[in-house]
Amino acid sequence: MRRLLLLFVLxxxxxxxxFPQQETFVIKPKPDQETVLALTGFxxxxxxxxxxxxxxxxxxxxxxxxxxxxxxxxxLLSPSFFPQKGIKxxxxxxxxxxRDLNLxxxxxxxxxxxxINNNLIVECWVFDIKTGDKVLGKRYKTMPRxxxxxxxxxxxxxxxxxxxxxxFGVASTQIVFERxxxxxxxxxxxxxxxxxxxxxxxxxxxxxxxxxSPDNSEICFTSYIxxxxxxxxxxxxDGTIDKLNVMGDFLTxxxxxxxxKRIAFSGRLKGSDNPDIYICDLDGKNLVNITQNSGxxxxxxxxxxxxxxxxxxxxxxxxxxxxxxxxxxxxxKIIDEGGYMSxxxxxxxxRFIAFSWRPRGENHxxxxxxxxxxxxxxxxTKGQGDNENPSxxxxxRLIVFESNRDGSFDIFRMFADGTNxxxxxxxxxxxxxxxSNYNK
Amino acid sequence: xxxxxxxxxxxxxxxxxxxxxxxxxxxxTPPQTQRASxxxxxxxxxxxxFYASKDTIxxxxxxxxxxxxxxxxxxxxxxxxxxxxxxxxxxRPETTTEYTAIAQGKGGITTKSxxxxxxxxxxxxxxxxxxxxxxxxxxxxxxxxxFDKYNLRPDAVExxxxxxxxxxxxxxxxxxxxxxxxxxxxxxxxxxxLGDKRANAAKEFLIKEGVDPSRIxxxxxxxxxxxxxxxxxxxxxxxxRAHFVLIKEDKR
Numbered sequence: 001m002r003r004l005l006l007l008f009v010l011x012x013x014x015x016x017x018x019f020p021q022q023e024t025f026v027i028k029p030k031p032d033q034e035t036v037l038a039l040t041g042f043x044x045x046x047x048x049x050x051x052x053x054x055x056x057x058x059x060x061x062x063x064x065x066x067x068x069x070x071x072x073x074x075x076l077l078s079p080s081f082f083p084q085k086g087i088k089x090x091x092x093x094x095x096x097x098x099r100d101l102n103l104x105x106x107x108x109x110x111x112x113x114x115x116i117n118n119n120l121i122v123e124c125w126v127f128d129i130k131t132g133d134k135v136l137g138k139r140y141k142t143m144p145r146x147x148x149x150x151x152x153x154x155x156x157x158x159x160x161x162x163x164x165x166x167x168f169g170v171a172s173t174q175i176v177f178e179r180x181x182x183x184x185x186x187x188x189x190x191x192x193x194x195x196x197x198x199x200x201x202x203x204x205x206x207x208x209x210x211x212x213s214p215d216n217s218e219i220c221f222t223s224y225i226x227x228x229x230x231x232x233x234x235x236x237x238d239g240t241i242d243k244l245n246v247m248g249d250f251l252t253x254x255x256x257x258x259x260x261k262r263i264a265f266s267g268r269l270k271g272s273d274n275p276d277i278y279i280c281d282l283d284g285k286n287l288v289n290i291t292q293n294s295g296x297x298x299x300x301x302x303x304x305x306x307x308x309x310x311x312x313x314x315x316x317x318x319x320x321x322x323x324x325x326x327x328x329x330x331x332x333k334i335i336d337e338g339g340y341m342s343x344x345x346x347x348x349x350x351r352f353i354a355f356s357w358r359p360r361g362e363n364h365x366x367x368x369x370x371x372x373x374x375x376x377x378x379x380x381t382k383g384q385g386d387n388e389n390p391s392x393x394x395x396x397r398l399i400v401f402e403s404n405r406d407g408s409f410d411i412f413r414m415f416a417d418g419t420n421x422x423x424x425x426x427x428x429x430x431x432x433x434x435x436s437n438y439n440k
Numbered sequence: 441x442x443x444x445x446x447x448x449x450x451x452x453x454x455x456x457x458x459x460x461x462x463x464x465x466x467x468x469t470p471p472q473t474q475r476a477s478x479x480x481x482x483x484x485x486x487x488x489x490f491y492a493s494k495d496t497i498x499x500x501x502x503x504x505x506x507x508x509x510x511x512x513x514x515x516x517x518x519x520x521x522x523x524x525x526x527x528x529x530x531x532r533p534e535t536t537t538e539y540t541a542i543a544q545g546k547g548g549i550t551t552k553s554x555x556x557x558x559x560x561x562x563x564x565x566x567x568x569x570x571x572x573x574x575x576x577x578x579x580x581x582x583x584x585x586x587f588d589k590y591n592l593r594p595d596a597v598e599x600x601x602x603x604x605x606x607x608x609x610x611x612x613x614x615x616x617x618x619x620x621x622x623x624x625x626x627x628x629x630x631x632x633x634l635g636d637k638r639a640n641a642a643k644e645f646l647i648k649e650g651v652d653p654s655r656i657x658x659x660x661x662x663x664x665x666x667x668x669x670x671x672x673x674x675x676x677x678x679x680x681r682a683h684f685v686l687i688k689e690d691k692r
Contacts, residue, residue, distance in 0.1 A: 184664065185664070206661075206664050206665075208628065208629075208662075208664075209628075209629060222632070227659070228659055229632065229659070229660060249657065249658060249659060250632075250636045250658075250659075250660055252629070252632050252633075253629050253632070266632075266633060268636055268640070273640050273644060274636075274637060274640070275633045275636055275637070295637075296630070296633040296634065297633075298629055298630060298632065298633040299629045299630070312630060318588065319588075319627075319630050340626065340627070340630075342626075342627035342629060342630050343627055343629055356627060365627070388627060388628075389627075389628070389629075432628060432629075
């Protein structure tokens with residue numbers, strides 16, 4: 001009897017070992033490891049000359065609070081617990097009051113802002129409550145209309161310091177996306193929080209698949225402005241557009257290499273009857289054919305090292321993800337399950353590839369990430385319409401994507417574990433977002 | 441007895457673990473066995489499309505009758521002849537004539553009729569001079585594809601054979617652009633490539649049929665230029681196509 005029981009336990013453990021529980025992937029720190037911040041709010045500085053300062057203070061406080069919360073690193077303490085209010089300068093800070101509380105506050109953020117001679121001046125400090133050390137002290141001077149930018153920069157400075165540069169903060173980053181027009185699609189750009197939307201192209205044609213250069217100075221994209229789909233570079237500063245000097249009636253889905261010196265794209269070049277992956281210099285020289293196959297190869301994305309490329313191919317039947325190196329080694333399929341996979345984007349730390357997938361038998365696309373080393377797959381969106389075209393934030397903690405969960409397609413953002421979904425646009429007809437790199 | 445009971449309980453537990461511990465693969469219904477499907481086999485009533493290259497001709501001219509059918513074994517054109525399920529025939533009616541096509545299959549018959557009007561001219565044959573553009577517009581037909589596919593369906597092959605014939609024999613001087621289009625259900629990026637493959641599948645076939653490659657250029661529009669903007673199967677089927685456009689060249 002005992003032997004039988006032992007056998008049973010053995011088999012049971014074996015069964016549990018080969019059928020592990022679906023793991024969940026978590027981005028936020030556990031509650032007991034959270035960094036707790038007291039954001040006391042910016043006060044009006046001495047010598048302010050403009051009565052509009054209240055509006056700017058409200059924006060400054062609101063944006064900074066939202067930025068710090070959206071970074072996913074911190075918990076912000078409710079102001080009702082604050083023992084001290086209206087701190088403008090470090091001399092007013094009474095550490096004993098903050099330490100006495102059983103609130104486990106790690107850092108306090110305070111400061112002041114004023115308008116002098118039409119300049120917005122913001123002073124900001126961060127102090128370590130436990131040690132009393134000054135962690136950050138900064139003074140910003142700019143035009144009042146850049147008040148949101150100042151808040152974003154303060155948030156990024158705080159994130160950089162408090163995470164020991166694990167992230168440089170994404171509050172100053174931007175997102176480029178496609179938006180339907182009457183005749184095609186134009187490219188737009190917005191801040192990472194959906195504010196400040198600007199039109200980037202106005203050529204009344206079809207403009208698609210935007211991707212940022214590593215220094216954010218250029219966006220490469222697909223456009224039909226020369227009738228046939230070709231690859232173009234948009235100078236973000238002056239709006240000028242240059243065409244990639246490679247001949248062919250079908251060039252699309254360009255992406256910059258991590259060093260910004262080359263681009264990978266899908267093209268059907270002269271003499272070929274199918275789209276393959278190519279790499280070339282920005283001037284079109286040193287063109288190398290990376291994949292050869294009679295089917296479709298499209299949507300390349302570089303690994304952060306620049307040595308590998310993930311792309312979509314139908315060489316196995318339905319569209320699936322493959323990895324190859326830039327020297328043209330035999331492509332390796334990542335996920336064996338079928339269905340329709342699309343739009344891979346390699347995470348900045350190289351560990352994951354985000355993609356959209358409609359598994360066999362499903363009716364909708366969802367966002368998934370696959371861990372490259374283990375090939376483990378995590379599903380991030382579920383049961384909310386179609387979710388496509390993921391793009392990583394430069395710190396790899398957030399993902400922007402398109403979804404038609406509310407009817408028409410709009411741009412959404414979430415933590416890379418699928419939580420904290422935020423809708424960024426409400427225009428409808430918005431597609432293919434791409435997150436910029438850090439704005440330093 | 442008690443031992444067997446415990447053993448049974450263990451086996452049940454194991455079965456339960458095996459059945460719920462696996463990957464989240466959807467439960468598949470077992471495929472129907474051959475016998476079951478034979479017993480319940482029903483034959484579809486034939487579907488038939490029947491049309492003529494022109495509704496009106498001058499006496500002495502010929503007109504082409506086309507048909508394509510599904511679930512039919514043969515198609516009979518009354519007073520003309522018996523044919524395969526997909527085909528075409530040139531006829532030269534002397535007077536206005538009604539043609540009736542009958543598609544016969546295991547599921548029954550379907551009939552379609554059309555009328556070719558014949559204009560009686562006083563001085564014998566009157567030539568109608570059609571421009572290349574006019575012929576292109578009337579005769580060159582688009583081809584359609586299945587979801588996420590770029591191989592040519594049998595109906596597309598028939599259509600392309602005819603298109604090639606017209607391009608070679610009736611309008612040998614025109615150049616064409618083949619546009620590849622997709623429905624909206626795939627991904628935007630992949631559809632760009634799919635549209636390219638569709639346009640090139642049509643191009644390659646025309647070349648194989650003898651059309652000079654220099655006369656054909658292709659462009660993919662992916663899902664960016666749908667013919668039918670609605671979001672249903674009827675619209676999607678229309679939007680998965682290789683569409684033919686005449687390239688207008690500057691005449692000096």
